[in-house]
Amino acid sequence: xxxxxxxxxxxxxxxxxxxxxxxxxxxxxxxxxxxxxxxxxxxxxxxxxxxxxxxxxxxxxxxxxxxxxxxxxxxxxxxxxxxxxxxxxxxxxxxxxxxxxxxxxxxxxx
Amino acid sequence: xxxxxxxxxxxxxxxxxxxxxxxxxxxxxxxxxxxxxxxxxxxxxxxxxxxxxxxxxxxxxxxxxxxxxxxxxxxxxxxxxxxxxxxxxxxxxxxxxxxxxxxxxxxxxxxxxx
Numbered sequence: 001x002x003x004x005x006x007x008x009x010x011x012x013x014x015x016x017x018x019x020x021x022x023x024x025x026x027x028x029x030x031x032x033x034x035x036x037x038x039x040x041x042x043x044x045x046x047x048x049x050x051x052x053x054x055x056x057x058x059x060x061x062x063x064x065x066x067x068x069x070x071x072x073x074x075x076x077x078x079x080x081x082x083x084x085x086x087x088x089x090x091x092x093x094x095x096x097x098x099x100x101x102x103x104x105x106x107x108x109x110x
Numbered sequence: 111x112x113x114x115x116x117x118x119x120x121x122x123x124x125x126x127x128x129x130x131x132x133x134x135x136x137x138x139x140x141x142x143x144x145x146x147x148x149x150x151x152x153x154x155x156x157x158x159x160x161x162x163x164x165x166x167x168x169x170x171x172x173x174x175x176x177x178x179x180x181x182x183x184x185x186x187x188x189x190x191x192x193x194x195x196x197x198x199x200x201x202x203x204x205x206x207x208x209x210x211x212x213x214x215x216x217x218x219x220x221x222x223x224x
Binding site: 030031032034043044045046049087089096097098100101102103 | 114145152153154155165200202209210213214215216217218
């Protein structure tokens, strides 16, 4: 299975930019890297996905270096409602099985 | 509301029993995924079906099985239940069979094995 590593937790204040990195190896060469947000007792919610370089949507940016051994989710100007757990999702090379990262618990304070 | 429905919402059963969890994907989605989330294991991928066929398998126990029916709904069968099977079980769906994996998750079924 692919191996992923994420920081267990991060703290931030409202209005700050938050960057969460996921390290991943043995991932499928041609597959996208995807990030999800999860609130307590809810299913994960799709945030953003990318294959390489930088992708930006209305809520986040995703940076993926050329070697694709990591990816960084960037949340600009976080608010209290961004307090949640954030997961990266990658696919294993060959087996097509999916691996979620262990999750990063983001706590945003006023 | 993601458009993915799961039933039942809660399930309490005893060790050794068998249960069936049901999932209806979003309209138009052909892939269904099953995940297990327990406190100490995070989100674990179990299995994926695409248009009725098994497409990918994670570390799913032999006591667990799943299928996707012609109307695209899916069922996850858990048998010979153990205390450690207590967890939240999520179903997700997506349009395609592979990457990108923009999945839509249901609200989950909370299984408690006593």
